Amino acid sequence: MPDLSCPAEKVFSWEAARQKVRQVRSEGKKVVFTNGCFDLLHIGHIRYLKAARALGDFLIVGVNNDASVRRLGKGPTRPLVPQDERAEILAALESVDGVVLFSEDTPLQLIQTLRPDVLVKGGDYAPEGIIGRSEVLSWGGKVQVIPFVPGRSTSGLIARILRIFANESGPSTPTDQI
Numbered sequence: 001m002p003d004l005s006c007p008a009e010k011v012f013s014w015e016a017a018r019q020k021v022r023q024v025r026s027e028g029k030k031v032v033f034t035n036g037c038f039d040l041l042h043i044g045h046i047r048y049l050k051a052a053r054a055l056g057d058f059l060i061v062g063v064n065n066d067a068s069v070r071r072l073g074k075g076p077t078r079p080l081v082p083q084d085e086r087a088e089i090l091a092a093l094e095s096v097d098g099v100v101l102f103s104e105d106t107p108l109q110l111i112q113t114l115r116p117d118v119l120v121k122g123g124d125y126a127p128e129g130i131i132g133r134s135e136v137l138s139w140g141g142k143v144q145v146i147p148f149v150p151g152r153s154t155s156g157l158i159a160r161i162l163r164i165f166a167n168e169s170g171p172s173t174p175t176d177q178i
């Protein structure tokens with residue numbers, strides 16, 4: 001019977017992530033970095049992470065810890081999914097090679113620690129607004145924006161669930177198409 005309580009293999013401490021990235025780079029491979037809250041995963045996340053992975057050989061994802069998400073202003077009830085579960089869920093994806101939690105307001109310190117070759121965000125960000133952009137460019141890296149999957153967001157998913165179950169009795173028929 002597998003130990004279901006064990007932490008995901010691909011969830012790294014900062015130091016373990018730094019060493020892993022150093023090993024990957026020593027093998028001549030390209031390290032891609034992205035970051036986010038990833039509270040309730042949706043198809044936009046999945047396609048974006050798959051596209052990010054295709055930009056290199058090793059994709060490491062920085063994930064805001066719970067306190068960081070709460071300071072981001074996504075709402076007092078966010079995140080819905082606790083940090084260790086958000087990290088383990090992402091680590092289970094084939095596209096993701098490593099996950100690192102960060103407690104800061106931005107991933108800048110983590111980016112400076114890992115020094116990725118490619119920094120990625122989704123199309124909801126303009127290139128010039130991506131934290132860490134100038135740093136990555138300064139060491140010869142690239143910054144890429146992945147096209148946005150329209151109509152897909154965690155907050156949109158939450159709003160849809162609230163709309164459908166507003167009267168607590170839930171839908172008698174599917175009244176709210178995606």
Ligand SMILES: Nc1ncnc2c1ncn2[C@@H]1O[C@H](COP(=O)(O)OP(=O)(O)OP(=O)(O)O)[C@@H](O)[C@H]1O
Nearest residue numbers: 036037038039044048121122148149152153154155
């Ligand atoms: N629909 C989408 N298509 C492509 N990338 C996306 C999409 N939604 C989010 N992303 C990317 O996923 C990463 C994590 O974003 P985040 O967790 O904030 O998702 P979200 O759906 O926007 O959440 P929320 O609605 O709570 O703000 C970011 O880099 C963001 O650019």
Ligand SMILES: O=P(O)(O)O[C@@H]1O[C@H]([C@H](O)CO)[C@@H](O)[C@H](O)[C@@H]1O
Nearest residue numbers: 035036037038105106107129130131
């Ligand atoms: O999930 P989000 O809200 O897309 O992730 C945020 O991204 C910010 C981004 O990197 C700014 O360029 C980051 O500063 C913030 O901490 C969240 O990770």
